[in-house]
Amino acid sequence: MTWTNALSDLLVATAVLPVLLQRMRPSVFVLALQGLLLAAVAVVFNPNPAGILTAVLVLLAKVIAVPWLLHRTAERAAAYALVEKVTPWTYLGVVGVLLAVRLLSAHIAPAAFGATAGHLASAALAATMLGLLVVATRRLLPSQMLGLALTENGLYAAGAALAHGLPLLLDLGVLLDLLLALLLLAWLTGHVRDAWGHVDADQLNGLRG
Amino acid sequence: MTYIWLLLAAPWLAPLLAALPALRREGWRVYAAVAAAVLGLSIAAAVYSPALDALGRLLVPLVGVVGCLTMLASRGPLHGLEDERQQRFYLLWLTAFWWSLLLVALSRNLGVSWLGIELTTITSAVLVAISRQRAAVEAAWKYVILCSLGLLVALLGLLLIYGLNAHAGDATLSGLDFRALHAHARELVPGTVRVALIFLTVGLGTKVGFAPLHTWLPDAHSEAPAPVSGLLSGVLLSLALVVLWRTELALAPAAGPSFGNDLLLGFGFLTVVVATPFLLVQLDIKRLLAYSSMEQMGLIAIGLGVGSRLAVVGALGQIVIHALVKSGLFFVAGDILQTFRSKKLPRFPGLLASQPRLGWLWLLGMLTLAGLPPLPMFPTELAILLALFAKTALLGWLLLFALGAIFVGLAHYVIESTLGAQRPSRARFAPGRSWAGALLAFALALPLGWLLPTLLFQSFSLLATGR
Numbered sequence: 001m002t003w004t005n006a007l008s009d010l011l012v013a014t015a016v017l018p019v020l021l022q023r024m025r026p027s028v029f030v031l032a033l034q035g036l037l038l039a040a041v042a043v044v045f046n047p048n049p050a051g052i053l054t055a056v057l058v059l060l061a062k063v064i065a066v067p068w069l070l071h072r073t074a075e076r077a078a079a080y081a082l083v084e085k086v087t088p089w090t091y092l093g094v095v096g097v098l099l100a101v102r103l104l105s106a107h108i109a110p111a112a113f114g115a116t117a118g119h120l121a122s123a124a125l126a127a128t129m130l131g132l133l134v135v136a137t138r139r140l141l142p143s144q145m146l147g148l149a150l151t152e153n154g155l156y157a158a159g160a161a162l163a164h165g166l167p168l169l170l171d172l173g174v175l176l177d178l179l180l181a182l183l184l185l186a187w188l189t190g191h192v193r194d195a196w197g198h199v200d201a202d203q204l205n206g207l208r209g
Numbered sequence: 210m211t212y213i214w215l216l217l218a219a220p221w222l223a224p225l226l227a228a229l230p231a232l233r234r235e236g237w238r239v240y241a242a243v244a245a246a247v248l249g250l251s252i253a254a255a256v257y258s259p260a261l262d263a264l265g266r267l268l269v270p271l272v273g274v275v276g277c278l279t280m281l282a283s284r285g286p287l288h289g290l291e292d293e294r295q296q297r298f299y300l301l302w303l304t305a306f307w308w309s310l311l312l313v314a315l316s317r318n319l320g321v322s323w324l325g326i327e328l329t330t331i332t333s334a335v336l337v338a339i340s341r342q343r344a345a346v347e348a349a350w351k352y353v354i355l356c357s358l359g360l361l362v363a364l365l366g367l368l369l370i371y372g373l374n375a376h377a378g379d380a381t382l383s384g385l386d387f388r389a390l391h392a393h394a395r396e397l398v399p400g401t402v403r404v405a406l407i408f409l410t411v412g413l414g415t416k417v418g419f420a421p422l423h424t425w426l427p428d429a430h431s432e433a434p435a436p437v438s439g440l441l442s443g444v445l446l447s448l449a450l451v452v453l454w455r456t457e458l459a460l461a462p463a464a465g466p467s468f469g470n471d472l473l474l475g476f477g478f479l480t481v482v483v484a485t486p487f488l489l490v491q492l493d494i495k496r497l498l499a500y501s502s503m504e505q506m507g508l509i510a511i512g513l514g515v516g517s518r519l520a521v522v523g524a525l526g527q528i529v530i531h532a533l534v535k536s537g538l539f540f541v542a543g544d545i546l547q548t549f550r551s552k553k554l555p556r557f558p559g560l561l562a563s564q565p566r567l568g569w570l571w572l573l574g575m576l577t578l579a580g581l582p583p584l585p586m587f588p589t590e591l592a593i594l595l596a597l598f599a600k601t602a603l604l605g606w607l608l609l610f611a612l613g614a615i616f617v618g619l620a621h622y623v624i625e626s627t628l629g630a631q632r633p634s635r636a637r638f639a640p641g642r643s644w645a646g647a648l649l650a651f652a653l654a655l656p657l658g659w660l661l662p663t664l665l666f667q668s669f670s671l672l673a674t675g676r
Contacts, residue, residue, distance in 0.1 A: 113372070128361075128365065132358065135354070135358060141350070144354055148354065148357055148358065148361075151358065151361050152361060155361055155364050155365055155368065158365065158368050159368050159371075161372075162368055162369065162371065162372025162375070163368070163371050163372045163374075163375035163380055164375065164380070166320075166368075166371065167320070167380075167381060167382040169320075169382055170320045170324070170382060173320075173324040173327075174324075174364070177324065177327040177328065177331070180328075180331045181327075181330070181331055181353060181357045184331055184334055184335065184353055185350070185353055185354070188334075188338060188346055188349055188350045188353070189350075191338070191341055191346045192346055192347075192350065195343045195346060196343070201350075204347045204350065204351070206343060206344055206347055207344055207347055207348055207351075207427075207428040207431075207432070
């Protein structure tokens with residue numbers, strides 16, 4: 001097993017865990033760990049000064065800023081104390097994504113992008129889908145923010161696999177957009193908590209028709 | 210390029226000037242003066258800047274005009290934003306939103322357009338939630354989460370295109386220029402390009418308000434301050450649709466000539482069909498206008514999807530007229546809300562008698578939206594309809610039926626709200642001051658509705674090839 005394959009498999013593992021964990025605190029920790037993996041991916045797939053600069057940016061954004069913001073939001077919303085049940089449908093979703101990725105990784109992606117990049121591309125797609133699954137299955141607003149960050153992490157890995165990273169301007173823009181979106185969502189979560197007394201997305205149903 | 214840089218820098222002059230102690234009390238006047246300058250620059254850029262292509266020459270002044278009218282219509286105090294500090298915050302974020310729209314209109318690159326559209330989500334969501342009322346916060350949350358996810362799906366499509374470019378030896382941002390993409394599209398793998406186009410259509414389609422990805426749209430448009438709803442409905446949705454169309458045109462040599470068009474046609478049709486019943490049963494005027502925007506986006510997507518000269522000219526003309534008329538109608542809706550403290554139709558019947566100025570503007574705007582001849586949306590809608598009949602008669606009849614139902618629904622709505630019996634007991638508040646923006650918007654739309662199709666017809670080859 002090569003380093004890059006190990007990184008890809010770890011990426012999938014760090015994407016699966018937040019879907020299955022019922023509490024948010026360990027999920028935020030796993031997200032930070034995934035950020036660390038992405039920094040490593042940036043250097044391994046682009047071993048030059050630009051890759052190192054990107055890795056530093058990823059460390060700052062995905063290992064420090066985003067997990068800190070999520071931690072702060074969850075703590076203020078008292079979301080750490082809450083348990084979110086994982087339903088059988090969620091398990092089914094995880095199994096479905098992993099099977100699809102196994103298929104992609106074994107047959108389709110290596111032929112299209114080469115063995116190493118193909119393996120990472122499949123893992124990236126899995127991470128993206130699992131991030132979307134977190135948004136779709138979680139009720140707490142901070143958990144949905146976590147899902148958004150996981151989805152973006154998956155796409156970041158896809159960029160590294162498909163094109164050895166994006167141009168710096170686009171990379172910076174995507175990171176900045178994610179940070180701004182999460183900041184905004186954190187601000188809105190605070191207002192939801194103040195107005196409703198909870199942060200349950202299922203009960204935000206005042207607007208219909 | 211000078212005009213482009215000036216245009217991107219100019220809007221930020223307003224918050225800087227407004228922060229000066231001498232001008233601090235002038236607030237809105239400073240913003241309005243700078244907005245007029247930005248409008249002038251946007252027209253100058255369209256006329257003189259070689260950095261803009263034909264579509265840019267159409268869209269940049271449009272964003273300039275509607276943005277300037279929005280700033281005029283934002284003369285406070287707006288409903289829900291009575292506090293002076295809140296108004297300063299509002300004007301600052303309105304500037305940021307307008308700036309991000311200008312960035313999208315100026316961009317000729319898929320990557321930069323994506324960044325601009327994502328930025329519009331953030332800047333406009335702050336405006337949606339600015340009153341901090343429960344409904345507004347709920348709408349803003351749904352808006353950010355759905356559109357951010359949608360745009361991440363679009364990013365996946367963009368990454369696929371960029372990856373294909375990189376394998377073909379062009380791993381640069383300029384490789385994502387629409388013209389460069391078109392020039393090298395034949396070297397890309399068709400199957401992967403089609404998958405990327407599906408991701409881009411779904412992702413950007415979320416922002417356009419395509420059904421079934423539209424659920425954020427009526428909420429956000431109805432809860433935002435009325436002038437912002439005008440900019441959201443009139444400009445933002447269309448810009449996202451134009452970026453999608455440009456991408457599909459650029460990649461057509463790889464994906465096949467009809468692949469992108471069929472996607473647009475399919476989503477366009479579904480959107481019109483889904484929006485129609487919601488439009489017919491609405492009592493909330495801002496939600497009604499939001500569903501009408503959804504229907505209009507569907508109609509424009511149908512025009513772009515049909516792809517013939519007549520259809521594209523109709524669709525582009527519809528983008529311009531819709532931007533002016535819809536923003537004007539939202540300004541009027543804002544004044545109605547300000548005056549009657551309600552968005553519900555039963556609360557303000559007999560508008561012509563009770564508030565003649567608002568009543569006449571509402572009547573004119575709604576009849577234009579319904580497509581009544583000879584008002585300015587009639588020729589553009591007719592062009593799209595005729596082009597669709599020429600392509601597929603069955604779809605043409607279906608669209609005609611939907612437009613007919615919408616016409617009847619809107620006509621009923623107009624009669625109820627303008628001619629219904631007035632309620633004398635209803636308490637009234639100081640009327641809003643956004644109507645002047647609506648008057649200007651309608652005054653521009655009326656002649657343009659008939660002039661624009663001819664002009665667009667003459668410059669069609671430039672528009673369709675991105676020159």
